[in-house]
Amino acid sequence: MSRLRTIAPAAGLILILSGCSPQASPSPSAEAAASGEPTSAPPAESAAPATAGPQGDKFKGINVNILTFNGPQVAEPLQRRAPDWEQLTGGHVNVVAVGFQTIYDKALLDASTGTNAFDAYVFDPQWLGDFTGPGYLLDITDRVKSDAQLEWDDIGPFFRDFNATYNGKVYTIPLDGDFHMVYYRSDLLDKDGVAPPKTWDDYVAVAQKYHGQDLNGDGEPDYGSCIAKKKGAQSYWWIISVAAGLIQGKGTNDGAFFDTSNMNPLFGPNDAMTKALQMYKKTTEFGPPDELNMDVGGTRGLFTTGRCALTMDWGDIGTLTPGTYAQDKTGATITPGWTEVLDRSTGKLVACDATTCPDAVDGVNYAPFASFGGWSGAINAAAPKEQQDAVYDFLSYMSSPAISGLDVTLGKTGYNPYRTSHFSNLQPWIDAGLSEAAATNYLGAIQASLQNKNMVLDMRIPQTKRYQQDVLDTALAQYLAGELDEAGAEQAIAAGWNQVTDEVGRDQQLAAYVASLGVQR
Amino acid sequence: MAAVGAWRSEGAARWLFIWPTVLFVLFLSLFPLIASVVISFSRLSFHQGGVDLVFVGFNNYEQELFGLERSHFLGVLNPPGPIGWLVLGLTIALTAIAWTRAVRRGRVGAFGLALRLIGGILLIAWVWILVQALTSEGGRPGALIVTFIFVFVGIALQYTLGLGLALLASQRVPGRRFFRVTFLIPLTITPVGVGYMFLMLTDTSKGPLEPIWVALGLRDFTWVTDPWLARAAVIIGDTWAWTPFVFIVLLAAIEGLDHEIHEAALTDGASHWQSFRHIIFPAILPVSTTIVLIRLIEGFKIVDMPNILLGGGPGTATQSLTLQAWIDWNTLNLGRSAAVAYLLLILVTVVATVYISFVRRRATEYA
Numbered sequence: 001m002s003r004l005r006t007i008a009p010a011a012g013l014i015l016i017l018s019g020c021s022p023q024a025s026p027s028p029s030a031e032a033a034a035s036g037e038p039t040s041a042p043p044a045e046s047a048a049p050a051t052a053g054p055q056g057d058k059f060k061g062i063n064v065n066i067l068t069f070n071g072p073q074v075a076e077p078l079q080r081r082a083p084d085w086e087q088l089t090g091g092h093v094n095v096v097a098v099g100f101q102t103i104y105d106k107a108l109l110d111a112s113t114g115t116n117a118f119d120a121y122v123f124d125p126q127w128l129g130d131f132t133g134p135g136y137l138l139d140i141t142d143r144v145k146s147d148a149q150l151e152w153d154d155i156g157p158f159f160r161d162f163n164a165t166y167n168g169k170v171y172t173i174p175l176d177g178d179f180h181m182v183y184y185r186s187d188l189l190d191k192d193g194v195a196p197p198k199t200w201d202d203y204v205a206v207a208q209k210y211h212g213q214d215l216n217g218d219g220e221p222d223y224g225s226c227i228a229k230k231k232g233a234q235s236y237w238w239i240i241s242v243a244a245g246l247i248q249g250k251g252t253n254d255g256a257f258f259d260t261s262n263m264n265p266l267f268g269p270n271d272a273m274t275k276a277l278q279m280y281k282k283t284t285e286f287g288p289p290d291e292l293n294m295d296v297g298g299t300r301g302l303f304t305t306g307r308c309a310l311t312m313d314w315g316d317i318g319t320l321t322p323g324t325y326a327q328d329k330t331g332a333t334i335t336p337g338w339t340e341v342l343d344r345s346t347g348k349l350v351a352c353d354a355t356t357c358p359d360a361v362d363g364v365n366y367a368p369f370a371s372f373g374g375w376s377g378a379i380n381a382a383a384p385k386e387q388q389d390a391v392y393d394f395l396s397y398m399s400s401p402a403i404s405g406l407d408v409t410l411g412k413t414g415y416n417p418y419r420t421s422h423f424s425n426l427q428p429w430i431d432a433g434l435s436e437a438a439a440t441n442y443l444g445a446i447q448a449s450l451q452n453k454n455m456v457l458d459m460r461i462p463q464t465k466r467y468q469q470d471v472l473d474t475a476l477a478q479y480l481a482g483e484l485d486e487a488g489a490e491q492a493i494a495a496g497w498n499q500v501t502d503e504v505g506r507d508q509q510l511a512a513y514v515a516s517l518g519v520q521r
Numbered sequence: 522m523a524a525v526g527a528w529r530s531e532g533a534a535r536w537l538f539i540w541p542t543v544l545f546v547l548f549l550s551l552f553p554l555i556a557s558v559v560i561s562f563s564r565l566s567f568h569q570g571g572v573d574l575v576f577v578g579f580n581n582y583e584q585e586l587f588g589l590e591r592s593h594f595l596g597v598l599n600p601p602g603p604i605g606w607l608v609l610g611l612t613i614a615l616t617a618i619a620w621t622r623a624v625r626r627g628r629v630g631a632f633g634l635a636l637r638l639i640g641g642i643l644l645i646a647w648v649w650i651l652v653q654a655l656t657s658e659g660g661r662p663g664a665l666i667v668t669f670i671f672v673f674v675g676i677a678l679q680y681t682l683g684l685g686l687a688l689l690a691s692q693r694v695p696g697r698r699f700f701r702v703t704f705l706i707p708l709t710i711t712p713v714g715v716g717y718m719f720l721m722l723t724d725t726s727k728g729p730l731e732p733i734w735v736a737l738g739l740r741d742f743t744w745v746t747d748p749w750l751a752r753a754a755v756i757i758g759d760t761w762a763w764t765p766f767v768f769i770v771l772l773a774a775i776e777g778l779d780h781e782i783h784e785a786a787l788t789d790g791a792s793h794w795q796s797f798r799h800i801i802f803p804a805i806l807p808v809s810t811t812i813v814l815i816r817l818i819e820g821f822k823i824v825d826m827p828n829i830l831l832g833g834g835p836g837t838a839t840q841s842l843t844l845q846a847w848i849d850w851n852t853l854n855l856g857r858s859a860a861v862a863y864l865l866l867i868l869v870t871v872v873a874t875v876y877i878s879f880v881r882r883r884a885t886e887y888a
Contacts, residue, residue, distance in 0.1 A: 101851050108853060112572045134567045221740070223726075232832030232848075288726040289743035292835050301727060466852040474593070474837065474848075481748070481836030483661060495589055503564065 059091030059390040066377075066391065067107055068122035070097035073414025074176075074375050077407045078122065078398065085397050091390045101232075104130075104465050111136035111380060119383040120391040122175065125373040128166045129462040129512055138379040138388055141170040150396040151419075158450055159418045162457060163373045167515055173395040175404065176374035177418025179449045180241045183317045185215065185309050186331035186441075196333040197310070198364050200242060200279050203336050207286035207310050216306025216325055224286030226299040226308035231477035233295035236468055237371045238312055239476055241335050243267065243276035244367035244456040246349065249341035249357040253517045256367065256456045257467075259344060260517065263501055263510040267472065268494030271349045272342035274486045277479055284480065292480055303330075314371065315416030318442035319409060322433025330438065332445035334452070337366035359453045368449035369456045374418055409434075416446070423447055461512040463500050471496030561859035581860035590857070593837055593845060594864075596663030598653035605652030612648040616641040640875070664861075665868070668841045670752060671759065671827075672820040676813060678760045683767025684809075688797070690768070691775045701772070708765040716829030719758040723830065748838035751831055755839050758826045767812055774808040775801065810884045814876060821869045842868075 068075050075097035082093035096118065098106055107121045108130060131137050144152045144164075150173065152160065159174045182203065184196050188210060197203040203225070211224030229235045240256070247266050248256040258265055267273055284291055288302060296313060303311040306325035311317065312335070321327045340349040341356050350356055357365040377395035379388050397403060401421045407413045408422055409432035417423060423446070429439035449455065459467060472493055479489035501509045561581055563574035585594040601609065620641055623629050629637070654662040662670070690701050707715065725734045725743045734740065744750035778801065786796045824843040827833055833840035833848070840848075842865045849858035 105851055105853050108567070112567050114571070130567065135569045220735070230832050231834035231836075232828070289741050290723075290725055290745055293723075293743075293745045293831055298724070298727070305727075307727075463852075466854060470848060470852045470854070477832075477834050478836040481746070481834060481838065483836035483838075499589060 056088045057090040059089040059386075059393065061090070062386050062390045063092045063094060064119045064387050064391040064394065065094045065096060065117060066120045066122060066394075067096050067098065067103065067110070067118040069100050069103055069375070071414055072097075073412060074122065077175075077410075077413040077415065081398060081403060081407075082394070085394050088397075089390070089393065091394070093391075093394055107131075108136075111382065114382070116380055116382045118380055119387040120377055120379045120395065122375055122377045122395075125163045125172055125174075125376045126458050126460045126464050128171055128378075129460055129464060129516075131378065132166045132169075132171055133462060136381055137171045138381045138383075138392075139169045139171065140173070140379065140392065143392060144170050144173065144396075147396055149393075149400050151401055154401055154419045154421050155399075156418050156420060156450060158370065158455070159374060162370070163376055166460075172376035172378045173392075173399050174374055174376050174418050175395070175399055176376070176408075176415040177422075177446070178314045178370065178372045178374040178416060179446055180237070180312060180314060180335050180369045180371045181332050181445050181449065182335055183303065183311050183313060184331050184333065185210075185306075185326070185329055187329040188215065188309060189331070196331060197336045198362075199338060200245075200336045203310065204279070204282055204286070207283060210309035211286040215309060222307040222309070223288050223302065224309050225283045226287055226294075226302045226311045227283055227291065228294050228296040228299045229284065229287075229292050229480060230295045230298075231292075231473060235480070236473040236476050237369075239276060239280050239472075240371065240456070240458075241312065241369040242280050243273060244335075244369050245337040245365045246272035246276055246340065247342050248367045248454060248456055249352065249360075249365050251359060251453050252455050252457060254454075255513065255517050257459050258497075258510075258513050260510075260514050263506050263513065265494045265497040266342070266344070267490075267497070269487065269490040270342055270347035272340075273490050273493075275340075275349065277476075277486050277489060280476075281480060292477075315442075315446060316411060316414065318434070318438075319416075319432065320411035321438075322411075327433065328435050328438055332442045334366055334445055334448045335368050337361075337364040339363050339365070341365050357454075365454065366452055367454045367456045368452050369458070370449075371458055373458055373460075375415065417443065457517060459513075460516045461509055462504055463509075466500050467497055471500065557859045557862065560855050561863050562856070564856045565853055577856065581856045582864070584857060585860055585864065592661075592663060593840065594663050594665055594842075594861070595650060596654040596666055597659065597661040598650065599657035599660045601652040601660075602656045602658065605656030608656070609645070609648055609652050613645055616644055643871075664837070664840045664842045664845045665864075667752065667837075667839065668821060668823065668843075668865075671756060671823050671841060672817060675756050675759045675763070675820055675823075676816050678756065679764045679767050679816065680809070680813060682760065682764045683812075684771055686764070686768045687771035687775055688801075690772055704768050705765045707762050708769070710762070712762060712825035713829060715758060715762045716825050719754065719761075719826070720830050723754050745831060746835050748835060751835055751838050755823075755827050755830060758830060759820075759823060762826075763816065767816070770808060770812050771805060774805040778804050806884050810880065813880075814873065817876060818869055818873055821865060821872075 066078060068078060075095055078093070078095045079097075082095065086092055103121070103123050104127055107118065107123060108127075110116060110118055111131065112134065128137070144150055155164075155174055156177065159177055160170075163174050164170050164172045182197060184206070188194075189196060189206070192209075194206060194209070195202075197206050207224030209224070210222075212221045214220060215222040227238055229238070244256050248254045254260075255266075257267060288294065288298075288307075296316075299308070299311050300313065300317060300320060302308050303313075303317060304320055304324035304326045306329070317326075317330065318332060321330045337360075339352050341352055342348075343350045343356070352360045352363055352365045360366070377391075377398070379391055379395075383391070398407075401419060404415070404419060405421060405425065405428055408415045408417045409428045423443050426436060426439050426443075429443070430436055434442065461467075475484065475489045475492035475496065478484040478492070479486070484492060560574065562576060562578060564577050564580075566573040566575050584590045620634075620637055623634060623637055651666060654660045654666055686704055690697055690704065710718075721728045722730055723743075723745050725731060725739070734742070745754055783796055783800050786800055787793070791799075822843050823841050824847060827839040827841050828844050828847070831839045833844050842861060846858045846861040846865070849855070849861065
């Protein structure tokens with residue numbers, strides 16, 4: 001008995017600690033900080049379409065397997081909605097959720113080795129280049145255009161024509177829309193008469209003004225800017241946003257990553273990259289001390305608890321604020337721009353004018369970055385026909401206006417707006433806890449980015465993951481940590497990107513890159 | 522009946538039970554080994570309906586040792602500083618003395634001397650890399666050296682703490698059973714869980730220890746953005762996770778000793794230190810060397826803690842060899858990933874062989 005008394009507490013402790021499940025891997029646009037989650041279930045969730053009634057038999061007895069991200073966002077709406085769809089059709093959905101870092105290799109190896117354990121993949125549309133070339137994905141061009149449930153034309157043109165389409169064929173059904181934006185504490189800026197940042201110099205000035213002040217009334221000094229700069233997480237995406245306005249000035253088709261004539265990296269030795277790197281590093285001075293080891297889970301937690309004056313994020317912050325300190329204290333604005341732009345022939349910066357930055361606003365060249373693009377569902381071309389039909393129907397159901405219109409308003413889904421109806425109907429946003437002013441401001445910032453003619457498209461060529469998540473991420477982390485200076489980082493990025501390009505084939509990559517920019521909007 | 526007797530013989534049993542098992546195990550271990558060698562000389566290429574392995578010769582190895590990845594694998598190597606030259610000179614001198622002694626004593630054959638000569642040259646080359654990375658202006662250790670630091674510093678700490686705890690837990694103190702179980706808790710948590718726990722603990726802006734940091738006046742200080750402090754964080758986490766393993770094995774070894782000898786020594790006037798130094802430690806030395814060997818092999822594969830805690834950062838400060846291979850794997854650069862894995866295999870084999878040949882054998886003889 002005495003032994004039992006001794007062991008019991010320790011065993012209990014072991015069970016508790018062993019049962020502590022770790023959070024998911026860092027992820028784009030989907031990872032919410034635990035502290036940033038809404039404190040109560042938003043009312044919109046309960047307003048989901050009713051599914052009561054007799055079970056349908058359209059896909060009776062058909063099981064489909066879907067591979068996706070274990071967020072828990074992204075997988076959450078798929079898992080939550082699956083029983084409703086099963087009730088409607090008689091089919092069964094099995095959602096297999098894995099860490100963000102492993103979706104790419106798991107999906108590509110599944111398709112390329114003929115394993116075909118998955119009927120569909122809900123993944124990053126940036127990877128289409130690796131999947132469509134070898135024919136691993138089903139062409140759904142005709143299906144989407146004749147699908148009444150999906151209402152294809154309601155999906156924003158950018159998401160239809162860029163995210164979902166590759167070389168003129170539709171391969172994915174969008175479930176999410178992603179853009180980088182800057183979020184600010186509207187209560188503070190309004191009180192002090194400070195305008196939201198228009199340029200990156202403004203951004204630093206605002207960050208500097210508020211850094212070290214108590215921003216949430218807890219008596220402790222807070223931070224001017226919070227940006228997730230952890231290696232192996234989202235850091236490399238933000239530098240693209242900072243550099244974009246310095247590199248791309250003549251519209252989307254100009255491209256921001258490579259010279260469209262020879263595939264030479266623009267993220268290489270030039271004055272634009274030097275300035276962007278310096279600015280990115282400068283923001284660290286006004287951030288939390290461990291910002292270099294912080295992913296978006298950390299920065300979202302800090303912003304929604306009122307500890308940051310500024311942050312940079314996808315659309316997720318907007319839907320995470322209800323129920324937190326930052327509710328109705330948050331403003332969103334298009335990613336800041338620059339008053340200079342790169343002259344690609346000389347590698348020097350030149351002032352923005354009607355020739356160099358034709359779409360500049362008040363002399364500021366904005367280049368909002370459609371980072372990541374948004375989680376999208378693609379169907380395995382080698383899956384049996386019955387499974388293809390069933391999984392297509394499920395993805396179409398998930399993206400349908402009635403379902404997605406609610407899911408994009410919930411922070412826990414990790415999904416952001418991408419349909420025209422998502423922007424035109426404010427009621428679901430208000431039901432989710434945003435004030436009308438906050439919803440209008442939030443959706444307005446996304447629309448301003450979407451409508452910008454100089455929007456930067458994310459890279460979407462074969463081996464994109466190596467270009468960005470290996471070469472760029474590593475060189476950037478080394479620069480931020482002081483292992484490399486600006487010149488060293490630029491050289492490392494250019495050399496690494498050139499190596500990948502040459503391995504795959506320069507002509508092939510150039511053709512893929514140019515094709516990826518040829519979207520008509 | 523004769524036929525039944527033949528089936529019952531040892532020979533039949535060998536063919537029926539042992540060989541299939543051996544072949545099965547060999548297949549399971551040899552096939553991946555051979556396949557990964559092939560992959561390390563290849564580059565993956567996807568096409569309609571399958572995957573091709575394009576033969577690239579030693580290109581993947583060349584990239585790691587001499588190409589673009591050299592600074593990540595070996596580090597940035599610059600001419601060493603004065604301390605570096607001193608260390609190198611001492612290493613050369615000691616190696617030369619040891620080899621000359623071996624020649625003079627004449628106990629070792631020509632083959633053994635040649636092996637020692639090669640070993641000495643490898644040691645000098647290794648020290649040359651170390652001093653260039655660690656003592657030079659602008660030098661920086663790569664994944665190879667960082668892994669060594671994690672392994673050797675970590676094992677030293679784990680062994681020291683594990684031995685200390687084992688000695689304490691073997692005493693007749695109140696509540697020792699409770700402490701024994703408590704000390705084992707870290708062993709029951711998955712490495713990923715430990716990583717996330719230390720991620721929270723090292724978060725100085727919103728982690729559970731934030732109030733302590735603030736109270737100590739360290740509000741704006743973080744230890745995970747400095748290369749050496751970040752490495753220290755990884756080592757602390759790894760030590761917390763693995764010390765219980767060392768503890769439980771050493772505790773069993775200590776409790777298995779004949780305590781009458783120990784008590785007799787104390788009765789005869791030996792101090793506790795003398796008793797430990799001359800009785801307990803020699804007795805547990807064979808077990809100790811085995812534990813160190815196991816931890817040595819296991820430690821070289823460290824990946825969870827640096828990955829979850831720091832993503833290999835800041836920069837590449839905590840990027841271990843396995844983490845580097847994993848990053849390559851994630852981008853389906855399987856050839857380079859396999860090359861790193863094979864370089865790690867060679868390293869572990871050399872270190873383990875040297876350890877077994879020299880340290881463990883001598884320690885066992887001493888015991």
